[in-house]
Amino acid sequence: MLDINKMVAQEHAEPGSRGHLFELDPWTEAMAIEMARQDGLELTDQHLGIIRYLRDCYADHGGTVNARMLMQSLEEEFAGMGGHRFLYTLFPQGPIAQASRYAGLPLPPGTRDLSFGTTH
Numbered sequence: 001m002l003d004i005n006k007m008v009a010q011e012h013a014e015p016g017s018r019g020h021l022f023e024l025d026p027w028t029e030a031m032a033i034e035m036a037r038q039d040g041l042e043l044t045d046q047h048l049g050i051i052r053y054l055r056d057c058y059a060d061h062g063g064t065v066n067a068r069m070l071m072q073s074l075e076e077e078f079a080g081m082g083g084h085r086f087l088y089t090l091f092p093q094g095p096i097a098q099a100s101r102y103a104g105l106p107l108p109p110g111t112r113d114l115s116f117g118t119t120h
Contacts, residue, residue: 027055027104036102043102046081047090051103053077058105066110067096 032051036043043051057065057073065073074095075083087095100107 031104032102044090047099047102050074050078050087050090050095050099054099054103054105058103063106063108065108067108068110070108071096 029048029051032048033043036047041047053074054070057070074087078086082089091098096111097107
């Protein structure tokens with residue numbers, strides 16, 4: 001259940017964190033698929049694997065893992081599939097920012113802009 005204090009904090013949060021959930025419970029894969037569809041992206045099992053990985057990491061560590069460490073962890077986890085390049089191919093707006101959004105997670109600490117992890 002969403003905590004009212006977290007909801008109020010989200011309303012007053014900086015723009016980069018808006019649209020990201022603060023609880024894991026209200027999220028479903030169907031929500032992620034629909035959100036991506038609206039953005040013009042069709043989520044495959046590979047996309048969902050990355051999203052699940054981010055959610056598991058958040059469930060295990062909360063919001064304590066910073067963006068750089070999370071990116072390194074993603075690259076190691078998916079190294080056999082192409083690592084860095086593979087992640088950017090699936091999430092062109094950045095594997096941390098875009099995948100976190102679809103995963104319903106707040107941006108990790110250290111993410112200074114929404115394009116974190118992009119090739120720009």
